[in-house]
Amino acid sequence: MLMNGKQYIESIKKMRPNIYKFGKLIQDVTTDPNTALHIKSVARSYDASFDPERAPIYTAKSSLTGEIAHRWNTFMGDAAAQVGNAKMKRDQYHQTGTCQGATCAGWTALNTLWDASFECDKEFGTQYHERVKNFMRFCEDNALALAGALTDAKGDRSKKASQQANPDVTLHVKEVKPDGIIVSGYKIQICGVAACHYIIAMPGTGYGEVDKDFAVAFAVPRDEKGITIVECRGISDTRAAEEGYDMPHAGNITQAYIHFDNVFIPNERVFMCGEFKYSGRNIGNFAAIYRAAIGHCVAGQGDIMIGAAMGMARANGLSVKPFQATLNEMAINNEITAGVGLGAMMLGKTMKSGLFVPDALLAHVNKTQVAKLPYQTKVMAQDISGGIAETGCMPSWMDMQTDYGAFIKKALTAGADGESRAKLARLVEWLTVGGGIPGCMHGGGSPDGAKLVVKALTKWEEYFEQAKKIMDIPVDAVKEPEAPVKK
Amino acid sequence: MLMNGKQYIESIKKMRPNIYKFGKLIQDVTTDPNTALHIKSVARSYDASFDPERAPIYTAKSSLTGEIAHRWNTFMGDAAAQVGNAKMKRDQYHQTGTCQGATCAGWTALNTLWDASFECDKEFGTQYHERVKNFMRFCEDNALALAGALTDAKGDRSKKASQQANPDVTLHVKEVKPDGIIVSGYKIQICGVAACHYIIAMPGTGYGEVDKDFAVAFAVPRDEKGITIVECRGISDTRAAEEGYDMPHAGNITQAYIHFDNVFIPNERVFMCGEFKYSGRNIGNFAAIYRAAIGHCVAGQGDIMIGAAMGMARANGLSVKPFQATLNEMAINNEITAGVGLGAMMLGKTMKSGLFVPDALLAHVNKTQVAKLPYQTKVMAQDISGGIAETGCMPSWMDMQTDYGAFIKKALTAGADGESRAKLARLVEWLTVGGGIPGCMHGGGSPDGAKLVVKALTKWEEYFEQAKKIMDIPVDAVKEPEAPVKK
Amino acid sequence: MLMNGKQYIESIKKMRPNIYKFGKLIQDVTTDPNTALHIKSVARSYDASFDPERAPIYTAKSSLTGEIAHRWNTFMGDAAAQVGNAKMKRDQYHQTGTCQGATCAGWTALNTLWDASFECDKEFGTQYHERVKNFMRFCEDNALALAGALTDAKGDRSKKASQQANPDVTLHVKEVKPDGIIVSGYKIQICGVAACHYIIAMPGTGYGEVDKDFAVAFAVPRDEKGITIVECRGISDTRAAEEGYDMPHAGNITQAYIHFDNVFIPNERVFMCGEFKYSGRNIGNFAAIYRAAIGHCVAGQGDIMIGAAMGMARANGLSVKPFQATLNEMAINNEITAGVGLGAMMLGKTMKSGLFVPDALLAHVNKTQVAKLPYQTKVMAQDISGGIAETGCMPSWMDMQTDYGAFIKKALTAGADGESRAKLARLVEWLTVGGGIPGCMHGGGSPDGAKLVVKALTKWEEYFEQAKKIMDIPVDAVKEPEAPVKK
């Protein structure tokens, strides 16, 4: 089923208020300035599914029903589906300048649970796969927006989940009942929660028998009893409640801390419960899919930085020509992250479960670049745009509405009227040192973790052997030193 | 005379309210959250002048009176004075994490006017030098804080100042009277105005006979009749009015748009009026002094980024050891900008007027690095600090004060209590994507301008001749091609 | 047909000597030290075609005959063929540490002529396509090695080919005869000529009607009458004639200047002759295929740099562990160039002629990285390896064979015997500042050209429009300034 933006907003409006920000309960997330912009941007994707030009990007044929569905509800069974994921993300950034959590991580999580449940059932005789399939069908049938809740608060990192003084720092099963399970704990920094219908919770990795209660995956309505959500405060976020153009109003990110306090999950929505062996595979597939696609997110934002910087050059009264070399570098940065992700898809493989998984080495290499190149692109956008944009160095919109505001507008007038120049400067500010920053360094996992995977997947000793062979060095002539003996 | 922080604040409090922000007149800049923090940070420098340990940094012996004065009121006549300038700046950043406009550009401007007036008087028989000297003495005697107003709004950059549709886009002399001059126009993005007693206005450069009205320099009380000031809105600046620790409260930057509307300047405060020939020399000396010293500003902030990142590593429950290589790179970046500036001082020269001016080539090279390396340092601070700091990804202080706030603090507890961890994360946010950013790219002039100076001062053709000589290439064998003939 | 390495060498040995170096004619390229190593490395690829493990990399099923052929003789009709090209290149570097010209550019050139001839015939009714097809079949049947000759000497770059004082600076048709054509001119910096059976000559681009004689493509035996070849001297190339291990003996690059002096090309080997309109398409396809694949060349060499640097760390008596972060960066650089190329293949398209062409934007983006990242990788290899490898800082192999040589070997003994350490240091020297450098900056075209393509293919104005839309800026409010009026 397809739903349009208006229907989507209506469906969200009906949910129980359980989201807080700035010390207050948000009564209606669809109108409260702290969440409304994010929901508006998701609504654009619902609407785009009906736009003939954009529908091929935002919809796909369901492998379950053969019907057209919102892309973010469908199964990804081949490279084309992964490319579609990536292209949708880049287009979403083009529309709103920023990230749309509710059509992203939850969908990917559901796809990877498809595979983990398939393997888990095969080994342990569990019944998860059918539940995942049914829930995916349910998402398609109801055109759901999904948030993906992966990150746990974790607490003291020198200890395992089961050794923490406060067990709630990791989401876990408190009780297994005949008809479902009771879960408690904190998931933090979760994107898109305010705009979703359901949350897909997934476990971290590295768990053993003693931590098995932490190996839990499920789907739950965002407004389920026992769930309390607090939105993070972002950069310059109070502007969302202001009139005027001191920030763009096309979209915004939300990131939430979620408290699961003895929440009941019925069996048909439980997708993993103690089978810690499969949490690693699940996260591995998630990371490979997610990190192959995120290059298109930052590329999409980079494209807007290009457009905004071009606009600033012109509004400053200059041509874009003298900035062409810098613009080229920005475009190259965008295409590198897009390209390495596509390369991961090119080398991807279809799992036995049917899930198509991009090459893990290239996906993680891409994460390292996603954590690096957008920073350079931002600096270039600021370089082109001038001091007015670097730190948003001009009076507020409110000041411009006063009688003394006339002089400000005159002072800003150059290659464009003062107001248009101010808008572009605010856009650059927002993209580079404002709420538009999608957290590309640590969002979706830190680059250090990606480097561990690069280390694990690179054939170091093979390259060493080849080097030796090229120089005819005897097999045992050069070796890693033995550990120094300690007394 | 030395004044302490309390006396300084009292002196500022007495001034006429003529500063606006968010559409409103600020009644008392010393208490209004939009300006008070900046004034508080300047007050620290006044107090430091009495601290035995720090007095050598914050004070200097006056060359006019032989008495100890606040360093920012004194004449810079040798390399040691420039080094003192630099060291004071680094220390100021250590105290407040950010920039203190009111002890910086105005002081430097007054020093360069010392030299320009000296040369101008010699050629044109004007009387400016004595006035500068008297005003410098006046500053010392009254322990004044000074803002330096250099940047004009400029308008359409393809036209000269005299050709602009709106002449006010550049500050200019409207009328010369027997006892003084009337000036009008806009100076924009001026740092530290709210915290200063006097504004030193200086002209831009590139002026000819037709633009001579724009070659005007003077000193004027910040609250003079006819002056209207509007503060820029910075990143996350509404937090200044909030309770709690969502931003630091040690200091803050202000940047203002100033409207001079038929302001009268008495003759004894006029330091240039039409002698466009000396505006270039004046700006040249200003840039050499300023850009030799700013390396210490960004180094000082970089030091705090090191400290904050170390704190975050620990608060996240980790040791700083695994981050040592990154911390080293941060320190190296800091020392490069500090070091190149000191190198400029090492090669500096004393002018006939007595002013000591650092080497221009190295000072401008330093500007290019000040516009580059701090960005890398920020990324490294974010890298070490984790996702919680990258975009300030946690709920607000207000949320933490509620009943549901308990779970947030528990979720944040790791290597430190949740509150301390939140404070450090907010500090990193503020330093890297918040109000602490001092605008190192375009502040004090863009790197593109510095590169033009690098181009002008590098001995290109000499290096080409040396290369040819090394290879015994005949003198005329290799030449720049003639311009293609066009018809 | 498949040929093994020995048969290949025999076939090359039979050719007429027409290659010079160091002022002398090389009598037998298969034994002369200046060319033998390159031929040896190509022979490895012939042999690899019979190695069961490597045959899938080095062979492919012919689309002309359905038989297994050497991969470098076959038609590339889908993404898998392009991936195969890339993987073969990486493996070739693994075997020899460097480039194998004779299985690379000529093959790609033949593939792109397949498409250009197809389109040309369709428009102009020419007969080239069948000739290309026949020649490709001929290559497969005879297991030929092919060099691709693209770069012309060009002369004065401010003039067109037809305007040059010396027309020979661009290869051109001098005469069209009933049975063939006479061509003259210089092709320079051509890789792999000494190891090939045939040269595929291709025209540059940018030609119009007056330059149509320069739009010429053909295949010709390397030893054809009228062809004189002079090999370039490379870095440390005299070591090839030395005994010992001061350079590796697994492979080497050759690059030649070719003088075509009234060479007759029979009609069946002429693939373009004046149809300048298709030279652009031909070069465009060549660049897209070539630049999508070269990322694997430099990745392959980068892999060997990793292995060599690991070896040096160990031979220096250290573990590789403290260098892991640097090794990771090297691996990431390798995978970026590999990955962006694969991304170009992921987005590639099949032409009407059947040729599969990778995405041009990503292929050219990759060229910019191939011209950048390997330099960083080299620096990292030198960093890990120490001073002994940076400039090959040790006495020659000859010195080590003397009586005083004993002390040198003792001085070099650390984590490995002195000789093995010397070998590894020489390998790093050769890879980073020696004959192993494949010319990744300008080889196969300069990055500046690639940036022009990036400029042409990026949707600049579309991004500008999206930025404006996000900020609700009126359509005409911000525009590129009109050119300033000049009088």
Added chain:
Amino acid sequence: MLMNGKQYIESIKKMRPNIYKFGKLIQDVTTDPNTALHIKSVARSYDASFDPERAPIYTAKSSLTGEIAHRWNTFMGDAAAQVGNAKMKRDQYHQTGTCQGATCAGWTALNTLWDASFECDKEFGTQYHERVKNFMRFCEDNALALAGALTDAKGDRSKKASQQANPDVTLHVKEVKPDGIIVSGYKIQICGVAACHYIIAMPGTGYGEVDKDFAVAFAVPRDEKGITIVECRGISDTRAAEEGYDMPHAGNITQAYIHFDNVFIPNERVFMCGEFKYSGRNIGNFAAIYRAAIGHCVAGQGDIMIGAAMGMARANGLSVKPFQATLNEMAINNEITAGVGLGAMMLGKTMKSGLFVPDALLAHVNKTQVAKLPYQTKVMAQDISGGIAETGCMPSWMDMQTDYGAFIKKALTAGADGESRAKLARLVEWLTVGGGIPGCMHGGGSPDGAKLVVKALTKWEEYFEQAKKIMDIPVDAVKEPEAPVKK
């Protein structure tokens, strides 16, 4: 005393032949192509001492005699002397394109021994200082060239010098006699030995009581009995013996492995013998002086890279204008390394002994940049110069002298005659991938060592305390975690 170049060469010619290369004894280092170029470049500095324009750079007033002496024989007692050292180095590179070992490290070593001997005598009542002073006077009186031998072969790095299986891997005292000492061991990678009169040997650091035999410093004639020297083979070094312009003939580097085999050093030339406590101070001062100055070495070579790249652009038929941005970056890199070194001098201090020592932190920061920026500058030189220069991609000079050589010269003719273009291309090759590379990564010590000093001298915990203070964090709230308890 001053000596001119001719006299200098004569004095070197008289020395005993004890230098080998390519397996043979060099009979006359002043004429043998393997060493003559280096000696020629040192002779230029002797001649420059008589050139009125350059004498202020190449000479200084002796603090011992008050007479003018070659700068490289004099004591460095103030910042001006250090600046003079730096400026001389940059000029030497301008003359020859490369390094002149025999006027560099030996001189600096003698200066630092001045201080170490002063302190050592004070503590231990030894007599070294007078000897150093006498020897410095002897150098001045005889206008000597000095090599500085610091690096030991070291052997197995996991063991101390006294634990090595072969004690010769570190130079050491074998016997103390009444009139002098007997020393044995290997010093390796020593620059400028072939061009020096005396070698100054200095110990490494980190020695304790058991290693005291390794704490030995002395001066010895290069041709002393028992000394055997083998020159390293450098990149493309056989070209030195060729006719023509395939490498420049203005200067060259030599680096030697030295075998001290029971060499007798009379007491008056022994400057340290067992006082291991002062080897650290000595090396520390050496590194501070040396690393403050080397920025000017690589800047000087960078200047020639600028000139050569400008030449190539022109010889390729282009203007330098489109390359201005890249040229600027090259110049900026040069000035950064020059500038940070000058900054170290600006903050330098005079020791009790009278030696002026630059700031260690900035000197070591500079080393990290000397090991980094020249690589970037090289890449930029190659970028501008094109493929012909990147790997020296053209036939040899020998080929150009043949009858077929005519076509090569024609093929190379563009913005300059073919020969001039070839010369410039060979210069770029030599500077970037040839014998001109001065080993800026590891030469004079590796950047890793410099980073250890940066780590030791940076006030990490002070910055952490400042960060905490800015956020009002309680003193003990955030701490480095205790080491995990192990059982």
